[in-house]
Amino acid sequence: MEKEERYIEKLKEWEEKVLKRSLEVLPEKGEFRTLSGIEIKRFYSPLDLKDFDYFEKLGYPGEYPFTRGIHPTMYRSRLWTFREFSGFGDAIETNRRLKYLLEHGETGLSIAFDYPTLLGLDADNPLTRGEFGKAGVAINTLEDMQLMFDGIPLKDISTSMTINGPAAMIWAFYILTGESQGAKWCDLRGTIQNDILKEYMAQKSFIFPPEPSLKLVIDTIEFGSKELPLWNPISISGYHIREAGATAVQELAFTLANGLTYVEKAVERGLDVDDFAPRLSFFFDAHIDFFEEIAKFRAARRIWAKEMKRRFNPKKERSLWLRFHTQTAGVSLTAQQPENNIIRTTIEAMAAVLGGTQSLHTNSMDEAWALPSEKAVMIALRTQQIIGEESGIPNTVDPLAGSYYVEWLTDKIEEEVYRYFEKIEGIGGVIKGIRSGFFQREIAESAYRYQKDLEDMKRVLVGVNKYKIEERLEIPILKVPDELEERHLSRLKRYKENRDPLKVNDSLRSLQRNADEKNLMPYIIDAIRSRATLGEIVISLKEIWGEYIEPVIY
Amino acid sequence: MRKIRILIAKPGLDGHDRGAKVLARSLMDEGFEVIYTGIHQTAEDIIRSAIEEDVDVIGLSILSGAHMYHFRRVLELMKENGLDDVLLIGGGIVPEDDKKKLIEMGVNAIFNPGTSIKEISEFIKNNVRRIK
Amino acid sequence: MNIDEIMSDRKKIAKAISEVENGNTLIATEALRRIRGIDVIGVTGVPGSGKSTLISKIAYKMAKEGKKIAIIGIDPTSPFSGGAVLGDRIRMKELNRFDNVFIRSISTGGKLGGMSYHTPDVINILDAAGFDLIFLETVGTGQDEVDVMNIATTIMVVLVPTLGDEVQVIKAGQLEIGDIFVVNKADQGAADEKIKEMTLILKERKDGWIPKIMKSVAVTNQGIDEIIRALDEHKNFIIEKGIKNKKIMERMLYTIKQYALERIENIMYNENIEKYINQIKDGKDISRIIDEIMLEMGVNYGKGREIYRKVEGMGGEGP
Structure with a gap:
């Protein structure tokens, strides 16, 4: 650093003359930490970025290490995709909601599935009682998928589907739906979440044990790279890890470690890293600590580019890109004074945009109570539109670059992430860590600490532990009508009656025979063509692979 | 003297166990004995654990929207098994209307997100039916 | 409560x-009088060694054969x-399908040694209630956990290949008390x-039993049959040698x-601690308070005092 002595000298002078006097009159209050517990200094100056090398740390936009963004022009060429997560009840009801969102300016679809579907259970399975359509849409058959996208041409829109355990099956439903609409496979665009590792760590919607699950994920990556080049076969997700209680650093470290595990496995399979790495996508949480989140997103791109280069040395630059979707933090929403959630979501959405996200879901204000009502979703969507089209925030690329604080924090998060990488390596990698409960313990510990901070008033939550009021809830709440379940069940029954059971059986046996050796995607597609249901395919594989029982950590 | 014993369970298919786990640990900090039974519990599992563990309180955490079904089922089985001196409380994403209905059905309390541990702890101490 | 009714x-x-x-001593002593001396398998080992899962798998097989099984899990x-x-x-969720299995979780009550004062009472109740077999899973902090040997007829120590837990096992004295050693999670390391x-360190017991050492992968049911056989062998051994009655x-x-x-x-504490503190505050001589406590406990303290005086080098007047 140039003239370092001068900065130090001036700083001493300032501390003596200015700061001391000020602190006497106006002492500082409390501790200053980020949401994740990183200690924050009074202010930042060039002294905090002593060895800062612009080209090593940042580079120009769209240039290695991509800290400033993966595209040279970012939002000046195209805004991020406005994508609102939706789905409830049955396929027909959800179709209505999707059309509503498209009419109001949504630019990409995002599907939420109900719990039975997430666990690969058909709605006629007794285990699913009470859960139908409650947290998303139930999709059991090809017919369901076709109804959900009825009148929505899949060749023209991209669809993101939050599905993990049975991602391969749901994707196959989608591919065949597109096909039945006349779209070519290679034109289909979208994402399946398909990130099973974080299910074991955080979200707990797993079906099979980690090893066969991972095999199935690599099957989809391989299949996608050959047949659906515009599809993102995986969205490596920190969101659920964060929502389960992790800190920003843990979210990033665990997610990137998962990502690198998938790449490793795919390369072990014999795939060329450049054939699939450009299609890997990520999904992060945007929590309420504004600067920490921005720094997290910037650090994420830099670490991913560096590690991909170091470990796999791809030829295509795109293989180094960390492209990501963001959702504002569900856990930051409060049931109390729900309108306040609009403001929280706005702050979080701004952080995502300033962090360079490729697509965004803004939460609705009523989501601490139920699935969002139409009005609440509209406000959430409008929030994105105001940021995108009114605020001027997207006018320049990475506007916070060069801020002493933001750059310091970006470096700090990177450093802490690398510390976790070492730890994970030390315990034998991601899968061993899952089996021994390492990640679950880390996350539970952070969640507990956060709650303690709230209880001890070390952290303020407006309307919850401060500024509380007596209130009567006045937001409309979405209810899932019971008739939808009946409608779905009778459709499922009819679907099963109108097929050749021998053909179904043959296709399922063939799937089972090839479960461990072959890429399963074609076999799954075959089974669906024979009119097998989601539940039947999953049960067939459970017979071969077993079910996962987690080590319980609390 | 024996501590107040609380069963914490997650019925149904929802795997979001952050709240349940944090609550289990926090109630331990408040001096309770907490029996944590984890995710994917059926109503039958819950009742069996409640009986064998001889708990004073059953606490269910549900974020999946399936609360009406699960609470109804647990209440039915509680009645069948004569657990009328056991408190049934719940937490999670439960809209006001449903909350009212659940209380009418016999659930003793529903705590929304943001309820402090102290509040839950006080409620339990003041309402536990068994004479210790 | 009548004991026959309780057991129904x-x-x-x-x-x-x-x-x-x-603390209901009436029920406790009645249970004690009625015990039949059933087998109690103490299961110990460090946290994370998979004790609960292992017990669950063993109990599953036994329950399937119709055995009545009780499981006690202790946590700190x-x-x-x-x-x-x-x-x-x-x-142990998979055991919920059996009517002939009973599971109860209890706490240490803060007592060292890993067991509350009433843990033996709980075992006696289950013994008197007509179960065929009890599993007692200890806390597993690996320290000072030999209390289990006072209750169990067979002790199983669970280890894992990935941890250097044999040091802990030795420190905790489990090396001497273990009858069966199981290296669980055998798929995860050497x-x-x-x-x-372990074979090198383990020696024949005074009673002639040679500790068994075996491996398992509890989650996939590997090694469970062998463990059940080993448990049976030890059970028969202590009966044949006439040790079982001694253990009961x-x-x-x-x-x-x-x-x-x-x-x-x-x-000393719970009932009188405040009384003593107040007496000290009021200026009462501490040695007098100690005399009173000893008297209440029925300890002949007078002799102790004389011996103390006689011992050289202890200095002064003594208490």
Whole structure:
């Protein structure tokens, strides 16, 4: 650093003359930490970025290490995709909601599935009682998928589907739906979440044990790279890890470690890293600590580019890109004074945009109570539109670059992430860590600490532990009508009656025979063509692979 | 003297166990004995654990929207098994209307997100039916 | 509560356990009088070694054959709050399908040694209630956990290949008390090496039993049949050698000893601590207070005082 002595000298002078006097009159209050517990200094100056090398740390936009963004022009060429997560009840009801969102300016679809579907259970399975359509849409058959996208041409829109355990099956439903609409496979665009590792760590919607699950994920990556080049076969997700209680650093470290595990496995399979790495996508949480989140997103791109280069040395630059979707933090929403959630979501959405996200879901204000009502979703969507089209925030690329604080924090998060990488390596990698409960313990510990901070008033939550009021809830709440379940069940029954059971059986046996050796995607597609249901395919594989029982950590 | 014993369970298919786990640990900090039974519990599992563990309180955490079904089922089985001196409380994403209905059905309390541990702890101490 | 009535169903057994945990000596002593001397398998080993899962798998097979099985899982009491999180049964969910299985979680009550004063009472209740076999899973902090040997007829120590837990096992004295050593999670590391290491350290017991060492992968049911066979072998061994009765006798005496210990603790702390503190505040001589406590406990302290005086080098007047 140039003239370092001068900065130090001036700083001493300032501390003596200015700061001391000020602190006497106006002492500082409390501790200053980020949401994740990183200690924050009074202010930042060039002294905090002593060895800062612009080209090593940042580079120009769209240039290695991509800290400033993966595209040279970012939002000046195209805004991020406005994508609102939706789905409830049955396929027909959800179709209505999707059309509503498209009419109001949504630019990409995002599907939420109900719990039975997430666990690969058909709605006629007794285990699913009470859960139908409650947290998303139930999709059991090809017919369901076709109804959900009825009148929505899949060749023209991209669809993101939050599905993990049975991602391969749901994707196959989608591919065949597109096909039945006349779209070519290679034109289909979208994402399946398909990130099973974080299910074991955080979200707990797993079906099979980690090893066969991972095999199935690599099957989809391989299949996608050959047949659906515009599809993102995986969205490596920190969101659920964060929502389960992790800190920003843990979210990033665990997610990137998962990502690198998938790449490793795919390369072990014999795939060329450049054939699939450009299609890997990520999904992060945007929590309420504004600067920490921005720094997290910037650090994420830099670490991913560096590690991909170091470990796999791809030829295509795109293989180094960390492209990501963001959702504002569900856990930051409060049931109390729900309108306040609009403001929280706005702050979080701004952080995502300033962090360079490729697509965004803004939460609705009523989501601490139920699935969002139409009005609440509209406000959430409008929030994105105001940021995108009114605020001027997207006018320049990475506007916070060069801020002493933001750059310091970006470096700090990177450093802490690398510390976790070492730890994970030390315990034998991601899968061993899952089996021994390492990640679950880390996350539970952070969640507990956060709650303690709230209880001890070390952290303020407006309307919850401060500024509380007596209130009567006045937001409309979405209810899932019971008739939808009946409608779905009778459709499922009819679907099963109108097929050749021998053909179904043959296709399922063939799937089972090839479960461990072959890429399963074609076999799954075959089974669906024979009119097998989601539940039947999953049960067939459970017979071969077993079910996962987690080590319980609390 | 024996501590107040609380069963914490997650019925149904929802795997979001952050709240349940944090609550289990926090109630331990408040001096309770907490029996944590984890995710994917059926109503039958819950009742069996409640009986064998001889708990004073059953606490269910549900974020999946399936609360009406699960609470109804647990209440039915509680009645069948004569657990009328056991408190049934719940937490999670439960809209006001449903909350009212659940209380009418016999659930003793529903705590929304943001309820402090102290509040839950006080409620339990003041309402536990068994004479210790 | 009448003891015959208590033993007739699950709910009543559960209530009876609560009663004895709560200090109901009537029920406790009645159970003690009625014990039949069934096998108690103490299961110990460090946290994360998979004790609960292993018990679950063993119990599953036994229950399927119709055996009546009770499982007691012990978890630690928080020294700060007195509360506890008891989470052992979470790993035994698959046992819920059996009517002939009973699971109960209990806390250490903050007592060293890994067991509350009333743990033997809980075992006695289950023994008297007509179960065929009891598993007693200890806390597994790996320290000072030999109390289990006073209750169990067979002790199984669970290890894992990935941890250097044999050091802990040796420190905790489990090397001497273990009858069966299981290297669980054998798929996750050098299990065979661990077995070799253990075989080198383990010696024949005074009673002639040669400790068994075997491996398992509990989650996938590997090694479970072998463990069941080993448990049977040890069971037969102690009967043939006539050791079993001695062990049951030990459990009974231990139960009574716990009553005494609890009584002493109550006299010294729980019941009188404030009284003593106030007396000290009022200027009463500490040595007089100690005399009174000793008297109350029925200890002939006078002799102790004389011996103390006679010992050279202890200095001064003594207490």
